Amino acid sequence: MSTPNEVLTRKLKEHSSLSGDDIAELSRLSYQRRRLDPNEDLIRQGDKPDVAALVMSGMVGRYHLLKDGRRQYLSFHKRGDLPDAQSLFLDRMDHAVCAIGGAEMVLIPHVEIRRMFERRPAAGFAIWRETLIDAAIFREAITNNSSRTPRARMAHLFCEIFYRARIGGLIDGNSCDFPVSQTQIGETLGMAIATVSRTLQALRRARLIEFRGGRLAVGDWNRLTVQGDFNPEYLHLKRAVRI
């Protein structure tokens, strides 16, 4: 079991250098726990939160709700991620965040984080960098959904999920949790569910991945990255990792 502190500093260290003072300042933040049921919303479009959430376990997703009720998923977040850090400086949520499978969160008051910035700018810059990496992930999603084939799109999504899990120490052998339904994959990649099912089977048949019961297993990482045109540089990590 890790404390919110450990989870947060470990995550920030993936991309930022933190001094002892920075870490000390981060550890003064207060945390309130919140458990989410599968599919439960943490925040909705239009809300004005006064806390920021840190994922402690499980997975959450951000999504846009369209006028006709359809969803567009924007990104997925695992332990250590701050899926609504932008709310520190953007009053209203322009998207929602919901649990994918069950999830445990801790909530940190905005005021405390802002006070931390003034005391320790470098700790604030690490959070800023976190939001900038989110933006880089969004950019990659634009490209993925707009200029790749369904097969490449799906391969890329699996690469990203697996790679980020790997960095966060969340893989077990060659597999990691990814508790989304095929419907949700379709709502992420902009493809119909029937196409998701068929594309998934093709990837399975090619022995690139296995995906069932909310777990993703990678059969051939190198070929998967080629198929998905995946290059992890957009994740802006301090050190690249071999898989």
Next chain:
Amino acid sequence: MSTPNEVLTRKLKEHSSLSGDDIAELSRLSYQRRRLDPNEDLIRQGDKPDVAALVMSGMVGRYHLLKDGRRQYLSFHKRGDLPDAQSLFLDRMDHAVCAIGGAEMVLIPHVEIRRMFERRPAAGFAIWRETLIDAAIFREAITNNSSRTPRARMAHLFCEIFYRARIGGLIDGNSCDFPVSQTQIGETLGMAIATVSRTLQALRRARLIEFRGGRLAVGDWNRLTVQGDFNPEYLHLKRAVRI
């Protein structure tokens, strides 16, 4: 003619409240001019800039370069925008920035901006907010390109360009500059050029917009926003604007 100072503070005030001291601090930044020819790159993928760019006039676009040489445009930026502000905290460019038509930029050293954060956190927060709004625009682009019809997609793009120009005081009557080619619209929205041409004609025939010679004229704003499912809340401006 406006100074870089005026352009930047005016832009930041669209979404942030700045005190006199904040503005004074912003005005201490130094600016180096750079003119870009049409299509010229300001920065390329992989570069490690030590300055951030401010658009003074004209337009620039951010894009991903794919392995096969195709481009995916990610966003467009007009006067007042900081199209590579993320480079303040992300070392390597994960995308490129090029001029769309000619453009005039000023370059501001990173070190000066970072120093400003420490002296005046609130001024830094305004820049941070600027990068967060960029991210919101990217999120909207994911949704636009992934779950809307070609017609809605294009309508939405025109709405965003026009609305942002309106906020920035860059429209003249019912029209604004948008010096992209149809090929580039295709590379933005993920559609083939033939489809761009035909969709454009359909929007013209419906008297929603006029688009030629690098200018966009809006014929019926209300219907255009309906067709594009456009809701400007994701731009996070302090005050909404009627058009």
Next chain:
DNA sequence: CGGAATGTTGATATGCCTCAACTAAAGTGG
């Protein structure tokens, strides 16, 4: 004026969406 870049149009093909029927799995209550 000539050449290059940009945009238009038509014909064709195909990939993906839609719809529908069916199967499998998971959750619920008697």
Next chain:
DNA sequence: CCACTTTAGTTGAGGCATATCAACATTCCG
């Protein structure tokens, strides 16, 4: 624990929308 219901996933058939290709027209620039 089993029957029942619900949700999730699979499969096939069919049609349509958009990509692709190619020829042509237009505009832009030097």
